[in-house]
Amino acid sequence: MQIWYSSGAYLLTPEGKYSLTQSYNTLLGKHARLRVADLIWTRFAQPKHRFILWLAMQDRLLIKERLKRLNIPVEDDTCCLCEKSVEETHIHMFSTCEWIVRVQT
Template sequence: MVKWYEQGVCPNNKWEIFNGSKLQLIVRGPRKMRIAEFIWNKISQPRHRFIIWLAVQGRLLTKDRLRRMTISMDNTSCSLCDAQIVETQKHLFSNCVWTRGIITEMSQWSGMLIPTGDVKQVLEKIKRENWKQLKKEITAALWASVVYHVWQARNWKLYRGAKMTIGTTVT
């Protein structure tokens, strides 16, 4: 390798000038983005990162998960929407009418399309988009903030029993 560097020639093609990034591609292969890079990016706030990490791991304590842990619940329906559907993580972040309204409002405000679906699916969709790295990180940060604030609103409504509509600020 020292010989390659001193002569400026790569052994694959003796006429090609040595290029460190090409050598890195030869040794490591092409760089693949993982969804963890979207979760732990520098743009998201730490509390947003933590909640979306828990959501990707499936560790948020939704009513369905609490029920499966044999913790008694009076009502297992979603706290945010009026539908009598069991509050699962999938429902809360992809099917809930209240959350969809928040995603629509956030997309209109930011001018960026935020994909819909389960938490991990949305990050996978962002990963597959043919966007520049910065746009992917910004979109992932927007998604992390949506997940965080939906979870915060859910907890606020659950523990205070307040009626919430889209556009209501949680303090």
């Protein structure tokens, strides 16, 4: 990992100037960044699908887990789609729910 601050001095460009962008990129490292917004707002997706995906990424879908966090009474917190004794969470709804998996395939 490259050091961006050493011995009381900042990393400078070859011209001897400080670069905020260079320091930021050094801190960030060489990790590939996933641009979620580009995936959501692509022109190939239907507008209603984009909106639901955007709500899901923001943790704003009103599933039972979130309703409980908002102190809204929920009679039964199990998944209403697969009817198993599994709590309805974002992870369950978008990856492990049997009903959703069947619909996606």
